[in-house]
Every structure is written in C-alpha cells, then in structure tokens.
Amino acid sequence: MKHTINELEDIVSQVRRDIVRMVHGCQSGHPGGSLGCAEFLTALYFETMNHSTDFKMDGAGEDLFFLSNGHISPVFYSVLARSGYFEVSELATFRKLNSRVQGHPTTHEGLPGIRIASGSLGQGMSVAIGAALTKKLNKDHSLVFSLHGDGELQEGQNWEAIMFAPHNKVDNLISTIDYNGQQIDGPTEKILSLENLQTKFEAFGWHVITSNGNNMEDIVKALEYAKSLTGKGRPILNLMSTQMGYGVDFMVGSHKWHGTAPNDEQLASALSQNKETLGDY
Amino acid sequence: MKKYTYSEKKDTRSGFGAGLHEAGQKNPDVVALCADLKGSLKMDAFADEFPERFIQIGIAEANMIGIAAGMTIGGKIPFTGTFANFSTGRVYDQIRQSVAYSNKNVKICASHAGLTLGEDGATHQILEDIGLMKMLPGMVVINPCDYNQTKAATLAIAEYEGPVYLRFGRPSIPVFTDPDQKFEIGKAWMVNEGTDVTIVATGHMVWKAIEAGEQLAALGIDAEIINIHTIKPLDEEAILKSLKKTGCVVTCEEHNKFGGLGESVARLLSTELPSPQEFVAVNDSFGESGTPDQLMTKYGLDTINIVEAAQKVIKRKK
Numbered sequence: 058m059k060h061t062i063n064e065l066e067d068i069v070s071q072v073r074r075d076i077v078r079m080v081h082g083c084q085s086g087h088p089g090g091s092l093g094c095a096e097f098l099t100a101l102y103f104e105t106m107n108h109s110t111d112f113k114m115d116g117a118g119e120d121l122f123f124l125s126n127g128h129i130s131p132v133f134y135s136v137l138a139r140s141g142y143f144e145v146s147e148l149a150t151f152r153k154l155n156s157r158v159q160g161h162p163t164t165h166e167g168l169p170g171i172r173i174a175s176g177s178l179g180q181g182m183s184v185a186i187g188a189a190l191t192k193k194l195n196k197d198h199s200l201v202f203s204l205h206g207d208g209e210l211q212e213g214q215n216w217e218a219i220m221f222a223p224h225n226k227v228d229n230l231i232s233t234i235d236y237n238g239q240q241i242d243g244p245t246e247k248i249l250s251l252e253n254l255q256t257k258f259e260a261f262g263w264h265v266i267t268s269n270g271n272n273m274e275d276i277v278k279a280l281e282y283a284k285s286l287t288g289k290g291r292p293i294l295n296l297m298s299t300q301m302g303y304g305v306d307f308m309v310g311s312h313k314w315h316g317t318a319p320n321d322e323q324l325a326s327a328l329s330q331n332k333e334t335l336g337d338y
Numbered sequence: 339m340k341k342y343t344y345s346e347k348k349d350t351r352s353g354f355g356a357g358l359h360e361a362g363q364k365n366p367d368v369v370a371l372c373a374d375l376k377g378s379l380k381m382d383a384f385a386d387e388f389p390e391r392f393i394q395i396g397i398a399e400a401n402m403i404g405i406a407a408g409m410t411i412g413g414k415i416p417f418t419g420t421f422a423n424f425s426t427g428r429v430y431d432q433i434r435q436s437v438a439y440s441n442k443n444v445k446i447c448a449s450h451a452g453l454t455l456g457e458d459g460a461t462h463q464i465l466e467d468i469g470l471m472k473m474l475p476g477m478v479v480i481n482p483c484d485y486n487q488t489k490a491a492t493l494a495i496a497e498y499e500g501p502v503y504l505r506f507g508r509p510s511i512p513v514f515t516d517p518d519q520k521f522e523i524g525k526a527w528m529v530n531e532g533t534d535v536t537i538v539a540t541g542h543m544v545w546k547a548i549e550a551g552e553q554l555a556a557l558g559i560d561a562e563i564i565n566i567h568t569i570k571p572l573d574e575e576a577i578l579k580s581l582k583k584t585g586c587v588v589t590c591e592e593h594n595k596f597g598g599l600g601e602s603v604a605r606l607l608s609t610e611l612p613s614p615q616e617f618v619a620v621n622d623s624f625g626e627s628g629t630p631d632q633l634m635t636k637y638g639l640d641t642i643n644i645v646e647a648a649q650k651v652i653k654r655k656k
Contacts, residue, residue: 115412123408164440172411174440177431183401184436187408187416190393194369195412214432217401225393 059104062274067334068103068139069095069273073304074337075135075148077327080318083152086160089314090206091132093237093299097270098136101202105280110141112169120199121188123173125181126206126235127161128316134158134168138338142170145338179212181205182232186222189230200287203232208240211249222292223262231283233295235270239312255296263294270299304331339555340530342548344512350542351449351506353485355380357492358417358447362388365415368496371406372419373399378508379419379449399424400432406444407436415496416444422451422505423464430470437501438474445495446471447504451481452592453620453637454509454542454630463625469597471503472570478523479570481505481591481599483544485513487567490521498523505541507592509630512545524568526576532562535648536580536587540566540599543590543618543639550644561648569599574606581607586614586651590644592634595619614654616647 060068072095080086102108106120124133131151138145143157150156157166161176173184185203192199209215222230234254238245245251258265264286268279276297283293301315302308305327308319319327362368362384369391370384376394385392395402399420406416418425425448426433437444448467455463472479480495480502482488488506495502515527529544530551539547544565551561562580566573581587587607589600600617607613620637634640 117412121411173407173442174435177435180400180404180432180436183404183432184408186401187405188411189408190405191409191412191414194390194414197412214398214400214404217396217398218404221395221398221401221405224396 062277065099065103065273065277069099070331071333071335072099072132072135072139073331074328074333076131077305077319077324078337079131079134079148079151081324082149084318085152086131086318087128087316088131088319089239089301089308089312090126090129090235090237092305092308093301093303094129094132094204094235094270095304096273096276097204097233097297098132100273100277100280102136102140104277105284106202107199112142114172116172117195117197118199121172121201123181123185123188123201123203124162124175125203126178126209127175130160130162133162137170139335143168148338178206178209179214182215182218185230185232186218186227189227192229200284201230203230205232205234207234207236207238207251207254208245208248210234210251210254219258219261219263226290227292228288228290230292231287231295232292233297235299236296237299237301239301239315241312241315243312258294258296262291264291265294265296268295268297270297271303306330339551342514344514346513347510348485348513349508349510350482350485350488351378351508352380353482353488354447354449354492354504354506355383357489359383359387361493361496362391365496367413367415368417369393369409369414370417370419371395371402373397373402373424375420378421379447381419399429403429403432403444404436407440407442410442410444417447418444419447419449421462422448422467423462426467426470426503427464434474438477441476442501443499445502445504449506450508451505452507452542453625453633453639454507454592456508456630456633457627459627460624465594465620465625466597467505468569468591468593468599472602476501477570478502478568480523480568481541482567483541483565484511484515486515486517486519487521490519491567494521494523507542509542511542514545524571524573526573527565527567528576529563529565530561532560533583534560535562535652536584537561537563537590537644537648538566538577538587538599538603539563539590540569542592546641547590547644549641550648553641553645554648559648559652566599569602572602572606577603577606578611581611581613585655588616588618588644588647588651590618592639593619594622596622614651616651618643618647
C-alpha cells in the first residue's frame with residue numbers, strides 16, 4: 058500500500074473539513090453526497106489509481122476517473138487539490154464568480170483533473186465507456202473508474218450504457234454506485250424504487266461486488282479486488298453502501314442535506330467532528 | 339448566369355460514407371459510431387475495412403454521444419451516425435454537456451435531414467436541427483449541397499479540432515460541384531456572380547437556387563448565388579460584400595424558417611447592413627408523408643418559390 062489506513066483516514070478527515078467549509082463559504086452546494094463519498098474518492102486518488110497530477114487531458118498510460126453525479130463536486134475538488142492537481146487555496150473560490158472551481162465539474166475553465174463536464178445526470182457511464190474503448194484501441198492497459206449516484210440510475214441513459222458495456226466486453230471499467238438510498242426529494246425507495254440493484258446489474262452481465270464506502274479499509278480492499286477482476290471479459294460494478302452526510306452527526310443519513318449549506322453554528326459543529334490533519338485551505 | 343450541368347444524381351449521405359471511408363484510411367484515429375443505421379448512413383465501407391474502429395451502439399443515441407465524447411480522451415476522432423432527428427433533438431443535453439460544453443472533438447453526422455426524408459413522415463423529418471446545433475457555443479454547423487461537397491466536408495472536419503454538426507440527406511440529387519474541391523470550413527462558395535439580388539442557399543436548396551437563377555436570367559434578373567455550406571461560423575464577409583452590391587437577399591433552406599440559415603443572415607444584416615430579405619423555408623410547421631418532390635412543393639421549397647421570392651424582394655428595395 059502507498060499509505061496506511063490511518064494515513065488515508067487522516068486525509069478523509071481533512072477532505073470532510075474542506076467539503077463543509079466550501080459549501081458554507083458560498084452558502085450553496087451539495088454536502089450530503091460529498092461527505093458520503095469522502096472515503097471512496099480518497100482511496101481512489103491516494104491508493105487505488107495510477108495517475109499523474111501533471112494533468113494531461115488524454116490520460117495516456119494513466120487510470121482515469123469520471124464523476125457522473127457532478128453535484129458532489131466538493132469532494133472531487135478537495136481530493137484533486139489535496140492530491141496536488143491544483144492549489145488547495147483555490148477551493149475557497151468554489152461556486153464564486155470567475156472561478157475554475159465551478160458549481161459542477163467542467164473542463165470549460167481548465168481546472169486540472171477534470172476531463173468532462175457533469176451535472177446533468179446520467180451521462181458519465183457512457184463517457185467512461187468511451188474512454189475505456191479508446192484505451193483498448195490504444196493498447197493502453199490502464200483502467201477507467203466512474204462514480205454514479207443511486208438516484209441517478211433513474212436516468213435512462215445509464216441503462217443504455219449498462220447494456221452496452223458487457224456486450225462489448227468493456228472489462229477495463231470499474232463503475233461504482235454510491236448506494237446511499239437518498240435523493241433530493243427523499244429516500245429512493247419512496248421516489249422511484251431501485252429494487253435489487255445487484256441482480257439488475259448481474260442480469261445485464263456485469264460482475265458485481267459490494268463494499269462499505271464509509272469504511273476505509275473495506276473500500277480500499279474492494280477497489281483492489283475490483284482491479285483484480287478487470288481483463289476478464291466483463292465490466293465491474295462496485296455497489297458501494299454509504300450514508301449521505303457521513304462524518305457529520307446532524308447530516309448523516311438524511312436527504313435533507315443533499316443540497317443545503319450549513320450555517321455558522323452548524324459549520325463549527327461539523328468541523329469539531331473532523332480534525333484538521335493537513336491544514337485548512 | 340454561369341452554366342451548371344450534372345451527369346449523375348447521388349445522395350449526399352453516400353458522399354458522407356465515401357468521405358468517412360477515406361478519412362479512416364488517412365487517419366488511424368478516426369473511429370465511427372452508429373446507432374443501428376449503418377446501411378442508411380452508408381458506413382459499410384468504413385466498417386468493413388476497419389471493424390475494430392467501427393462501434394455498433396444499438397438503438398441508444400444518448401449512449402452513443404456520451405461514448406463518442408469519452409473516446410476523444412486518448413485522441414480518437416469519433417464520427418457518430420444516425421438520422422438528423424436522433425442526432426440532435428433526441429440527444430440535445432448529451433451534446434450540450436458532454437460534447438459542446440466539454441469541447442470534445444466529436445463529429446455528429448446526421449442523415450435524412452429535412453422534408454426529403456420523405457415517406458417516413460414528420461416523426462423523422464427534423465426541421466429544427468440547424469437551430470438547435472447553431473445555438474451551442476463553439477459548435478460548427480455544416481450542411482453541404484451535393485455528394486462531392488459532402489465527401490469533401492467529411493474529410494475536412496476530420497482535420498478540424500472541435501465539435502461539428504454535419505447535416506446531409508437521403509434523396510439522390512444532381513452532383514454538380516468539383517469532385518476535387520478543397521472544402522474550407524466557414525468559407526462561402528460563390529456559385530454565380532450577379533447584381534440584382536443575392537440568393538443564399540444551403541444543402542439540397544443550392545441546386546434549386548441554380549435552377550431559379552436560370553429562370554430569373556430568362557426574366558432579365560441577374561441573381562448572385564452564394565452557397566453557404568457552413569452555417570456556423572457564418573461567412574459574414576461574403577454575405578455583406580454581396581449585399582452591398584445587390585441590396586436584397588433570398589435565403590433558402592430545408593429547415594424551419596425559425597432558427598435556420600435565414601435567421602443567421604437576418605441577424606447579420608440587421609446590425610451591419612439592413613436589407614430586404616425573403617425566406618424560402620418551412621413556415622413553422624412539421625412535415626408529413628409523401629415523396630421528397632411532393633413535399634418540397636407542398637411546403638414551398640421549390641425552384642418557383644425562390645424565383646417568386648427574388649422578384650418580391652427586388653420590389654422591396656428602396
């Protein structure tokens with residue numbers, strides 16, 4: 058391992074501080090899903106992926122990551138900055154005028170680490186498949202990772218992509234579903250039931266693994282296991298259970314913090330629950 | 339009036355197919371994606387010679403646009419192929435976010451545009467696609483006029499870096515442009531120099547504009563005819579230069595009068611050189627089933643409509 062679990066957990070603690078401070082700083086954004094995916098993004102960028110912070114759009118020879126549920130941009134930006142793609146001080150410009158750190162991730166302002174715009178949901182798996190196909194054509198044996206919200210699976214384009222990938226043996230792709238059971242208007246099971254995602258993906262031909270996305274050791278192991286399954290003719294689906302708002306007691310498990318910013322008092326409480334490990338931006 | 343002749347009629351989609359095949363031979367990074375319309379889009383030659391670079395998506399256009407956007411990461415030059423309706427309206431948000439806003443080098447190639455798709459009727463006859471595509475920042479919009487120009491345009495966009503919408507059609511129409519032409523994106527083609535009226539035409543309407551020019555000449559009217567194959571970026575210089583000479587314009591397109599070439603010309607003239615303009619275009623309606631010729635007549639896109647519009651606009655000159 059490049060890092061110990063304790064080291065990775067320290068990074069996660071700082072990432073959680075970044076997330077709540079960013080959202081508080083502009084009184085806008087999506088803390089819930091961001092907090093829930095802090096372990097996953099940290100594991101991916103600090104442990105799992107082979108990647109370079111000397112950013113090149115074509116990503117030749119590197120593992121690539123695509124964030125399909127672009128509204129959890131705070132966690133993506135924090136992890137990119139903490140990895141070294143850009144200065145952490147730039148996180149303070151999140152959602153503000155003339156910033157590269159836009160509300161949703163975009164290539165448009167040239168922020169290093171971003172390879173596609175996302176925000177309008179349901180498009181990222183197709184993009185990840187495209188990048189994976191190009192890697193195969195280029196005889197580039199690195200991998201493509203993607204992350205999708207569970208509510209996002211209500212978008213039909215996903216199912217076009219989910220059907221395509223096994224048929225075309227896109228086996229250099231590891232897609233993860235943030236399975237937190239929440240979406241803006243409430244629990245997914247009340248809004249539009251996802252039913253049994255594992256059997257759905259398996260029926261389409263994916264190799265499905267499950268993981269606990271809020272347990273660092275578990276998610277690191279799951280991603281390593283997922284990597285070991287690549288190159289065997291099937292795309293890999295990591296059905297990752299998380300809790301929206303994990304790490305902040307008054308946010309955890311509720312859809313109410315999907316897209317709401319904390320006030321000053323709530324920020325102080327959230328920060329008190331996540332120690333400063335790498336230095337606030 | 340300069341004399342134009344043709345020895346054969348061919349469909350512009352076959353020009354696309356030939357251009358795609360040649361682009362594939364020239365550049366190993368060219369890849370083609372198709373949503374279950376390989377035959378209709380004339381992509382067989384490419385698919386046969388480069389099976390590993392041809393990706394059959396199935397009937398899933400949104401996924402096709404997303405995969406194309408992803409394939410650019412790593413240097414591929416994806417050409418997507420389906421009907422114009424499914425290339426634009428069906429996947430507008432995918433094009434907007436994953437291609438245009440993300441500035442990906444995707445070539446959206448759209449056949450069976452407009453009324454001349456014919457018998458399938460209005461569900462398939464998109465007349466709004468030019469408008470949809472030209473509104474996207476950074477999108478190049480090209481609508482060539484015959485087989486040779488479509489082939490040349492296909493080769494040209496393979497060498498251009500950035501998103502492009504290439505629109506062509508189903509029916510066989512006269513092949514009258516130079517088979518060895520150099521296609522320059524954004525550069526108008528002067529079909530005929532004249533002094534009384536400017537006729538600006540795109541796509542299938544260019545041959546009709548030539549026929550109209552001949553009929554007008556017989557009436558003693560000297561028409562300047564300009565082929566705008568690139569609707570965006572518009573060759574503003576060519577249009578303004580012509581209008582300074584003629585003082586009036588007829589725009590001709592197989593598209594709704596809202597959002598098409600005519601509106602682009604009107605926007606230019608309103609600020610730079612206010613001039614009388616007549617629109618030969620579909621009058622804000624859907625199409626219907628029929629043969630291409632019947633439909634072009636019924637919806638006012640025939641040679642006679644251009645002739646009448648020219649006579650009318652000349653009378654409006656002060």
